[in-house]
Amino acid sequence: MTLDAGLDQPLRVVNVGLELFAEQIEAQGAAVDRVDWRPPAGGPDIASLLARLED
Amino acid sequence: MxxxxxxxxxxxxxxxxxxxxxxxxxxxxxxxxxxxxxxxxxxxxxxxxxxxxxxxxxxxxxxxxxxxxxxxxxxxxxxxxxxxxxxxxxxxxxxxxxxxxxxxxxxxxxxxxxxxxxxxxxxxxxxxxxxxxxxxxxxxxxxxxxxxxxxxxxxxxxxxxxxxxxxxxxxxxxxxxxxxxxxxxxxxxxxxxxxxxxxxxxxxxxxxxxxxxxxxxxxxxxxxxxxxxxxMCAAKAAARSIEGLEASTVVCTMARNGVEFGIRVAGLGEPWFTAPASVVEGVYFPGSAAGDANLDTGDSAIMETYGLGGLAMASSPAVQKIVGAKSWEDALATTRDMGEICVGRNPLFPIAVLGGEGTPTGIDIRRVVKTSIVPKITTAIAHRAAPRMIGAGIATAPMAPFVAALRAFAERYGAARA
Known part of the structure; x- marks a missing residue:
């Protein structure tokens, strides 16, 4: 399926994180499911530190 | 480990x-x-x-x-x-x-x-x-x-x-x-x-x-x-029970001196992890304004350390007005957010609007860093150069002390290197 073909149909969008993106898509008439997510704080090494400190 | x-x-x-x-x-x-x-x-x-x-x-x-x-x-x-x-x-x-x-x-x-x-x-x-x-x-x-x-x-x-x-x-x-x-x-x-x-x-x-x-x-x-x-004494007595608790990533102290905000972590003992104190988003008494305000101040964040104050905002419609929460939904969302960064709930303080679920309790530095959600603190606002209270509001804890504490925890418990 090409991108154009996909956009012919009603869109259902999953928005991860920034609320502004979800609002802009809703303003175009599309339905948006929100996933409340923010990247971990800190720096690039934090994800591996967190993984090693998991329960 | x-x-x-x-x-x-x-x-x-x-x-x-x-x-x-x-x-x-x-x-x-x-x-x-x-x-x-x-x-x-x-x-x-x-x-x-x-x-x-x-x-x-x-x-x-x-x-x-x-x-x-x-x-x-x-x-x-x-x-x-x-x-x-x-x-x-x-x-x-x-x-x-x-x-x-x-x-x-x-x-x-x-x-x-x-x-x-x-x-x-x-x-x-x-x-x-x-x-x-x-x-x-x-x-x-x-x-x-x-x-x-x-x-x-x-x-x-x-x-x-x-x-x-x-x-x-x-x-x-x-x-x-x-x-x-x-x-x-x-x-x-x-x-x-x-x-x-x-x-x-x-x-x-x-x-x-x-x-x-x-x-x-x-x-x-x-x-x-x-x-x-x-x-505050009751919350401090409770929080002291986890000071020095080996291997725990739960925050045992949050406090501000009007210049810096600091935390201590149960499994890390005495060291403080600090960052500049926050500007409080508040509601001011007539005649006062944000420019008059001192930065976030006081040991009263022991209440949030114990799971009350900002963590329990959904349970207190009256405080939502006092501290200027944007709406009822906003206060509810704050308590839900706080639930994301805590290890559990305290049944001593059930929140009716959440079906009687206890207030979020035990702030986990790992969850704070992982979710980028920091504790919210309901607080009084002091004048920065006159001896009086000028309002009340919500302080957002800075993230840096939680990141620094996580790094120190990883170092202390041998998880800093793969």
Whole structure:
């Protein structure tokens, strides 16, 4: 399926994180499911530190 | 690798099973072993040169109260000379609201948790409204107020406890919570319940009506936040039960000195992790504005450390107005967010709007860093250069101390390198 073909149909969008993106898509008439997510704080090494400190 | 999950379950269990009770009134000298020219202050460690205006004012008040100086100028010179030793209240098992300055002669509440075998202390009151030491006041009204609390209020409260025995704060706070207090910026119900508990015993303890009347006025009507000292002691007694708990990533201290915000973590012992204190987003009294505000101040974030205050905002419609929460939904979302960064819930404080689920309890530094959600603190706002409260609001804790603590935890427990 090409991108154009996909956009012919009603869109259902999953928005991860920034609320502004979800609002802009809703303003175009599309339905948006929100996933409340923010990247971990800190720096690039934090994800591996967190993984090693998991329960 | 240490068993973090087990340590954090133990931390939650200790916080939830704490049953603090008010057992005594003692001086800073008796309760905390304060000697010589030593003053305790709110927040992480700070020296005179970096202290904010309200804390400097409170230091001057304490030096005058102790008789170390005869004038405010003398008190300032003494503090600047290095002849006063400063330490955080938290380093001695105490807590102080706003500037939070405690001296050897300050009368303190003593709260004990018999379950976890911990104690905590804070000052009872600190001068009449508009002249409180906690906001930096150090004039004659403040000094007269401090002496009256030492010479009249403290002995009367001590006599009440001798007659009545310990007063169960856990039960009182649980009841006040269901009456709409989150017990940081709203203590109206708890203050009323405490006044009801104290009224008859105070009448018996202070037969002279002329002496009794101002004490009853202090307890019953001057300040809806009168109970804050008790709620902070109760929360501190609970939080002390997890200090030094090996392998736990739960925060055991959050506090601000008006310049810096700091945390300590159960499994990391004494070290503080700090960052510049936040600007409080607030509602100001008429005539005051954001430009007048000091940065976030005080040890009262012990309430959030214990799972109350901002963490319990959904349970307190009244506080939402006091601190300027945008909406009911916003307060509910805040408590839900706080649930994301805590290890569990405390059933002692059930939140009706969440189906009776307990308040989020035990802030986990891993969850804070992973979700980028930081604790929200309901708080009073001090003027940055005048001795008074100018409003109330919500402070957002800075992220940097949580990241720094996580790195230190990984280093300490051997997880820093793969």
């Amino acid at each position: 240490a068993d973090i999950a087990a340590a954090n379950r133990e931390a939650l269990d200790r916080l939830c099973r704490a049953r603090p009770a008010w057992t005594a009134v003692r001086s800073g000298r008796e309760a905390l072993g304060l000697e010589g020219r030593t003053l305790l202050h709110a927040g992480p460690p700070i020296e005179w040169a970096r202290m904010c205006w309200p804390m400097r004012g409170a230091v001057k008040a304490a030096a005058l109260f102790e008789g170390w100086a005869r004038t405010a100028d003398e008190a300032e010179a003494l503090a600047a000379s290095g002849d006063i030793a400063f330490a955080p209240c938290h380093s001695r098992g105490a807590v102080g609201p706003m500037a939070g300055v405690i001296s050897p002669g300050t009368p303190l509440l003593v709260v004990e948790d018999a379950v976890n075998r911990t104690t905590a202390s804070s000052f009872i009151a600190d001068g009449p409204w508009g002249h409180q030491l906690r906001f930096g006041a150090h004039g004659p009204e403040t000094l007269n107020g401090l002496r009256w609390i030492r010479d009249a209020v403290a002995p009367a409260l001590s006599a009440v406890l001798e007659r009545e025995g310990p007063i169960d704060l856990a039960a009182l706070m649980a009841q006040a919570f269901t009456m709409g207090d989150e017990m940081h910026m709203r203590n109206a119900a708890a203050t009323g319940l405490l006044a009801r508990r104290l009224a008859a015993p105070l009448v018996a303890a202070v037969p002279d009506a002329a002496r009794l009347e101002p004490i009853m006025r202090l307890v019953t009507r001057d300040n809806d936040q009168f109970f804050l000292a008790w709620s």
